[in-house]
Amino acid sequence: MLQVEHLTMVYPNGTVALRDVSFTVEDGEFLVIIGLSGSGKSTLLRCINRLIEPTEGRIVWNGVDITAADQADLRRIRREIGMVFQHFNLVKRSLVLTNVLSGRLGYIPPVWSLINRFPREDREKAFQVLERVGIPDKAFSRADALSGGQQQRVGIARALMQDPKMILADEPVASLDPVLAHSILGTLERLNQEDGITILCSLHFLDLVQRYATKVIGLRDGRLVFQGDAEDIRQMTDERFKEIYGEEAERLSA
């Protein structure tokens, strides 16, 4: 269970990205965060694994206070939280295999990893994971030789290498076309249902939210303005969605 308590984040330049945000995510949930760009979605996700240091508040995950962890503890926590990015954040010049294996870095002794040596079981796991995300034949391609959808699959594969209990997905389909968007979110959904991985995902499009979310929170100017379960979302009208989301909200199919 992930508990976010009174989370506030102020950037050094004075921008307030999050104001007193509190919510709870049960294990195995597919939580979708909605909100305009600039409403604090990315900041919220990055505060959870402390890629960004929150200014105030606590984040407790299965009883462990992430915000109080020191560097060594933080690395152990991070390796159980996968992360998927809007721009994939792959090392473009490296092989797909290397990119996937780098998801394992938190587990292996540093010295071996520095000369690109990974245990045999990790390499085998990498091929299994690539098979699972549907690109088993791309292991020895360079990452930048892949299409956008394939690159995002590599991103998910990298997260899977961590054996994550939770995946943070920051606009995972915003750079992809609608068909690919469904296929990527479908992959995440399968991980959620088959492996019980908790998913925290920020999304733009109402129909995607309705289709995949089991729980939704809405952010506006850094404040939590909406909280609801799957039923609430399915009954949500476009008007209500626009109210939370602002005028730019749209359906993917539109």
Next chain:
Amino acid sequence: MIENRTSQQPVSILHSVLSFFVPGLGQFVARQRARGISILATFLILGWLSIWTIAQRARFPDLELSRQLFILIFLQTLALLVFLTASRYLMARFLIKETSSQTVLGIGLGLVYVIALLLVQEDLLTTAGSAEELKTIYTGTAIFAAASLAAFYLWQVADAGKAGAQPEEHPPISGGIALACLVIFSLGWNITGIDLSKAISEYQDTQIILRRIVWPWQAAFEYETVAVETEAKVQAPCPPGATGPAVQEPVPGEAWISVTPTCGEISRRDLATGSLQLGTELTITGGGFTPGATVEILWKNPIGNPFKPRGVGETEITINENGGFETKLNIPEVVIPSTAVGDQIHTLIVRQESGEVFTGKLSREIKLALEGILETIMIGLMATFFGVVFAFPFSFIAARNLMVPISAPLSRVVGGLVALIPAIWLAARGTGRVALTLGGLEEAPIQIALVGFVLIVGVGSLGSRLGASAFDLVAKRLSEIVGQVLTGLGLGIIGGGAGYYLGLGFSRGVVAIPVGAEVAALSEPRYKLGGAILFGLIGLVYGFLNAHKEFSIGMVIYTISRTFMNIVRSIEPLIWAIVGSIWVGLGPFAGTIALTLHTIAALGKLYSESIESIDHGPIEALQATGASRLQTVVYAVIPQVMPPFISFTIYRWDINVRMSTVIGLVGGGGIGFILIQWIRQFQYDAAGLAVWLITITVATLDYVSSNIRERFV
């Protein structure tokens, strides 16, 4: 250009008049303050620079007098210019009304000004001062600097008129800048000692050198001189009954000589009068020589020493068109010891020297030059290699994006620093012990340096880690206040130590400048103590207040390493080579040290800048997986920076080889070392060879390196 006014443009006479008395005042009053101030500053600076220059380069410098003279000349040229401008204004007003013709008129005015100056410069000078006084300035420059400054002056008067009429408008200042540049140009011409007439009239002197440098290839090979010697025997003195050796017969197809008679008397010097009593006259005939060549006659005495016979006939003979000759020679003066027994047989030699013959062997010079260029290339290679080895790790701590996130609570940082001091002291002591057992620095320098390095890095990092954890533990487990006090004390000690040395430096470096080292030494303890107390207190208070705040140690390291690189990089490799040659002696090692130092700094900067420009996404992604900082660098940073790193490295190798040719000039080894010696010995052929080899090497390298780099960029 002098005055762009046309009849349509409004002009404020008042502002012009203001600027006429104080340059820039009109503009200033018209609220174009910056413009007014820059005009005044430009005018004053250019004026003083002109006065200084014309005085400095004169035969009898006198700054005061040259100031007076320059002002006089300035006023004269200004008057001339005002007169010309006024006449142009009148002509434009009453005679020529089309705008296009007025432009021509403006250009014409400029030309008339220049011609007038050339015509009346002598008169200007003689009215300005007496012949004695004029010796204190450099007259040619004075005239042109003053004339350009006068033009600038008039331009700003006109500009003030426009500014006064339309304060919001900023008309172009290109005219003013051009005139100011003209002043600078005329001063620069003087200061750099440009002498066009000399450059043209004496250019032929360069031929002597250039011809040999441009095509030196004759010096690349060895030439031999071949001599053909033909001999004939003569007996002297000639005892009664002796007939001498047989007369030689001509041999067809070969050079031959024949001497008659073959027995005769030696020339003798009368010791009383000093006159020479000639010996028997010999008739020498020969054939089979090269027509037109010159042959030399030598005499070899009975014990085998050849010499050139003097005062007994011609010894340099020109061969006739048939290859033969005939000449007469008296037997020269030869000392025959009284103890000599038997027949005294002399040898007459006719020697024909051929010219220099091409042997096809490489000369000593080209061999030296080839060795030199090889050395140069190797210096460049080794310097690049060592440069990369050091610059690579260095560049990561000099990359802002990697260093900014590195921070720690101040208490940890202070704890680490406090523990670092005894740790390094311990390591130094340990190294000293090891040095003693190894037999001193002379005996085993490398082993001792290695041990010292390992000890200092190992013990130092261990100590600082322990200290940091200890302070952290105190702050977290005991109480915050104790942590604060501890941090304050620690930073106070560090600050005190730093303050002590700052006070020392201040005393020796700043106080000593006006009063001298001896006087400064008296007050030195006060400065040291004062510095220690001041900075100790600052450290104490700062540490106490900020003990639990994050301190961005990364930025401190970044700033220090950047500053270090900038300083090392801005010192020319030539200077480093001089330092190196004093350090390890003349030769290629000194050059390698010089280039290595410069390469570390230059490549470190290029590398770290390319690290700063990478995509941050992969770093973020790897941090999110729980990778350590080092793993993040290896997997997210290095793959991204490899192409620019390779490209910069090859570029640097290219630069290093080029630089190592120059570094040799100051004793850094390589071809430059040989080249400068050949130039100083006027061996321009050999110098030419070196220049050729350098050119070939650099051009090849340039081609190769740009070719390789193209594949990576």
